[in-house]
Amino acid sequence: MAAGGEQQQAHRPGTYKQKNKQHKHGKHRTKGEIGRENKGRVAVMALTKKQRRETRKMDRRNKANQLRRNKKDLVLTEKRKLGSRDGPPHLVAVIALHAEVDAGAVTKILRGEGVGGVVHEDQGVTGAKDSFGLVLPRFKQRFIFYRPDTADLHALLDVAKIADSLVFVLESTEGWDSYGEYCLSCFFAQGLPSHALVCQGVADLAVKKRSESRRVLSRLVESHFPDARLFPVDSEQDATLLLRHLSAQKQRRLGFRSRRSHLLAQRATYIPNTSQNGGGGPATGLGTLCVSGYIRGSPLQVNRLVHITGHGDFQLSQIDAPADPLPIVTAAPRLVKPVRDVEMMDGGDGDVRVLMKADPEKRESLQAEAEVDPMDGEQTWPTEAELEEAEEARKKRRVMKVPKGGSLFSLFFWRVLFGFARLYVDVCLEKCFYMLLFLSKDAGSECASEGDDDDEKEEEEEEEEISSTGCTGADQKYDEGLDEAEEGEGLRRYREARANEMFPDEVDTPLDVPAKTRFQKYRGLKSFRSSPWDPLENLPPDYSRIYQFQNFERMRRRILADATSEEEGAMEGWYVTLHIVDVPPSVMESFQTGKPLVLVSLLPHEQKMSVMHMLVRQHPSNTEPVKTKEDLVFQCGFRRFRASAIFSQHTSADKHKMERFLRPGAPTVMSVYAPITFPTAGVLVFKQRDNGMQDLVATGTLLSCNPQRVVLKRIVLSGHPFKINRRSAVVRYMFFNRDDILWFKPVELRTKWGRRGHIKEALGTHGHMKCVFDNQLRSQDTVLMNLYKRVYPHWTYDPYVPAPLPWVKREPPPALCDIDME
16 A cells, blocks of 8 residues: 555556567467376377378269269169069060061061070060060060061151160161161151161072171161171071070160150050940040050159050050069969059959059149130229229310321421320220210210210321321422332342342332331341340230240259159059040051050140240251241150241340241251150151152251240341442332331341441432441442341141151252253
């Protein structure tokens, strides 16, 4: 304590107090501190960064090895399952690629006793010319051979969609003919499964010429099959080697069929609907089709829709499980264990069991088009406040009389002052006003008469404005120096010269119809790439019948992922009987004639209509021009239909230019109204001749489903620079009256030589106009104006395509230099 009882104040350091740096010990504890805290416990050894990096590298390598091993095991499992006791029989289609070879001789050798197999003649496809089942106990494999009609292209394509392997029978010297090459082009475009090449007649040659014949044939097929192996089938020993190759070869995976359950009908029965089993009503002409076959691809669900290729979409009522008619082991049949959620119900018919029945609440609907409400978008009855506002607006309304005649400026002045409000009056008030007329009878009749008089006067005013040209004295003086006969002759010569140049998208301006009337649906764009275009503007009525996804790519990924992980329903490899309801009798008649009956289970939403886009290229064999909106035949995945498509360029922009013809060597997008199909799927486009034959004109893949894809049709109006003065020029032959020039004045001009400009003013009344450009024009240059409008496909979808006639190669057209243009 200080003297006097005063407490001594503590010293506080000032601003200049020295502050020493602390020891930089790395902010870690010493070994002693760590030892005292652990109290004798051994610390965990920490990994260095290098060790941690090496560990992560080993984990990644181990994970990659595990994924590779799992994928390899999955492929081996699928390969061993095909043709075995647990999987479907190996479906093999035998196709002859030359008119002089006999594919039936190959199947006859495969039936021989020396092959070592058990032939089941009745276990093939019923009604087919040459189809049988073959069980090889030696290889523990079973096969179903099917030989479709080579002349029927649709049958060949349908069988190739579901066959596990294709056996092509070649001629020993030529390989294939023109029709065989045409079929190969279709197979490659659609998706070629595993295949084998077979040649006959080699044994009939001399011993010294056999190796030379094989060498020549191998060199011939290298263009289409680079790594293929030729199998001569002249004896039963050769047939055994072929069967061993078919059972052991690697299977090609086709995306459009691996995610969908599909089936080739081996037997079929048809039960017509009567008044008793049809619900008590009259007969509808339809019936129930019972189809038996092996399930392939993925599990089949009874509540899903099935598509019969060439006939349409149908619903299932139930799925039965009869006994397997083609077992590998001929011992007593084993009891089939129920898989997961599949309930095995006794059907009461011996060995036939009912696997599952359709649930009416969960079964997908056959509705393909959206329901259109004709009253959708209509205005409701107005409220009291809206009626009062309409009455006040009617009282304030003034009718102004515009004097006839006068200059164009005076007419435009009166229209801006008094007509602009009438043209852009509120729609709600107008409708309320007309509804008000029906409320009071006396006042309503007076208002109606006044309204009619006003409308007649306004129509006269509008007609007066449209018909007026507004000729001034300067324009009349300009017209005096023109010779109309010379103008007409010059126009004829100009059009002839321009026609020889074949300028794309060029359209002649009509003489008898105003250009603003003829091209009223077109508009100009400052930039085709960056100018906006509303995709929901002025949609056609057909767009109210289709469906659209908010995000098609996300929906596609989700549905395909669910289809891959599907574990419910009739499993792959089961022999089942499908009960398909409301089927027309034409399906059974087609099956009885020997045509293949292919069924595929549709994914969700694949029965609904939308706008489908396909990316195709013109086939090299096609030499005929294919015009847009022409009736074509499409093979898209499992579907076959006829429709009219519009062609457009394949770009990444938000607007796409329409192509009037299919361009050779360039990718083209075809847009059609068709049922939704999720990619990937091959696309084949055929054009039918007048005699019924179908030519392959384009091949490609399915692109997307997007109704908002904007396709713009471009037309080009051309003019000739009449007088050139530095950057300005007088252009003629683009328009032929003054009103058209004023109408299209805001649209930008361009020239063939890259100049850009705009219309400055109209000269006279015969279509001459003064234009200004960014640089001086050349006398041989041409002035162009681009106009655009959005186009849509035509609704001509037809799922029933008639069978084509046997294809014959068309004679090549004469060279262009030999054609007389006159």
